[in-house]
Amino acid sequence: MGRWEPGATQRLVVAAVDLFNEQGYDATTVAQIAERAGVTKSTFFRHFSDKRELLVAGQEMLSTLLADGITEAPTGASPLAAVAAGLERAASAMGPANRELGPRLKAAVAASTELQERDALKSVGLAAAMTGALAARGVPDATAHLAGELGVLAFKRGYARWSETERDEADELAPHVLAALEDLRTATASLGVAGP
Amino acid sequence: MGRWEPGATQRLVVAAVDLFNEQGYDATTVAQIAERAGVTKSTFFRHFSDKRELLVAGQEMLSTLLADGITEAPTGASPLAAVAAGLERAASAMGPANRELGPRLKAAVAASTELQERDALKSVGLAAAMTGALAARGVPDATAHLAGELGVLAFKRGYARWSETERDEADELAPHVLAALEDLRTATASLGVAGP
Numbered sequence: 001m002g003r004w005e006p007g008a009t010q011r012l013v014v015a016a017v018d019l020f021n022e023q024g025y026d027a028t029t030v031a032q033i034a035e036r037a038g039v040t041k042s043t044f045f046r047h048f049s050d051k052r053e054l055l056v057a058g059q060e061m062l063s064t065l066l067a068d069g070i071t072e073a074p075t076g077a078s079p080l081a082a083v084a085a086g087l088e089r090a091a092s093a094m095g096p097a098n099r100e101l102g103p104r105l106k107a108a109v110a111a112s113t114e115l116q117e118r119d120a121l122k123s124v125g126l127a128a129a130m131t132g133a134l135a136a137r138g139v140p141d142a143t144a145h146l147a148g149e150l151g152v153l154a155f156k157r158g159y160a161r162w163s164e165t166e167r168d169e170a171d172e173l174a175p176h177v178l179a180a181l182e183d184l185r186t187a188t189a190s191l192g193v194a195g196p
Numbered sequence: 197m198g199r200w201e202p203g204a205t206q207r208l209v210v211a212a213v214d215l216f217n218e219q220g221y222d223a224t225t226v227a228q229i230a231e232r233a234g235v236t237k238s239t240f241f242r243h244f245s246d247k248r249e250l251l252v253a254g255q256e257m258l259s260t261l262l263a264d265g266i267t268e269a270p271t272g273a274s275p276l277a278a279v280a281a282g283l284e285r286a287a288s289a290m291g292p293a294n295r296e297l298g299p300r301l302k303a304a305v306a307a308s309t310e311l312q313e314r315d316a317l318k319s320v321g322l323a324a325a326m327t328g329a330l331a332a333r334g335v336p337d338a339t340a341h342l343a344g345e346l347g348v349l350a351f352k353r354g355y356a357r358w359s360e361t362e363r364d365e366a367d368e369l370a371p372h373v374l375a376a377l378e379d380l381r382t383a384t385a386s387l388g389v390a391g392p
Binding site for chain 2: 117120142146181193
């Protein structure tokens, strides 16, 4: 069994995102990422199958947290209250390292179609995780899809605000995400009707 | 100037999707797609830069139609009425060929991560086109994002129902998409509040 390097995943992600920004996604090799993170190539491959996989690192964990939070919300909770519980659980797992990564990751994604596609699929996966967990609570199909999309939108908008605002160690992600969800809920009232 | 082959785009898309289903996306070459469509490779490259680009074929046109419909909606139209106008314009451009393509494309996408990523980015692009057109009408940020996502969800759900139902030439896409939008609007009322 290989030795387990504590924090290697996090170091590899940070090293990769920095290299993507400095020299572009295509030009960055696994060897460079490993070197920058101070680990061997075989350590890289114990954590990720390739450099793109590295960007999915958080997705599975995030999906699980979102779905678990929804599943474990009180029985009588409204669809939106269940989504809020999922968002709160996922957001609570995000610390200062995630916050610092935000703007750097955003820049890397903006510069690469391949990363944009990967990032778009990530959003679809998160929405599906929430929609599935809501459907399992008996929420009707259209409502479950709508609430899942609202959840993703709230997470993205809250994360953007969190990582773009003044750094303050005590400032956590969850309140930003829940405020974004409340903004979106309020916005539903101003959609109007579809008819002429 | 090369000769313009009428319908070549459509033939290439159908040939490609069929080949993706028969033998997988990775194993399919541009030469095979061109041969199946009865055109030369250089004709392929006059239409698309590569095989993946082929799947984006409709995206730009669709984004333009959605945005134009929203932009040209009457001044007093609600955000949702503007989205409905965009959806109606885009849906009206879809005929029997699009309908037949639906299930085949769905199967090809389900079998390929690369196509799933491309497809996810397409949804993000359509939402952005609608959100941008709504923002240009003065719709506040959160409402514009929400309405853009609702529009994409309605288009997808309406398209799925249309292409999965019994074939009837007279059955058009637009009513399915508008019904899906109305379902989602109704669903906003059952989201509840986020608080406990």
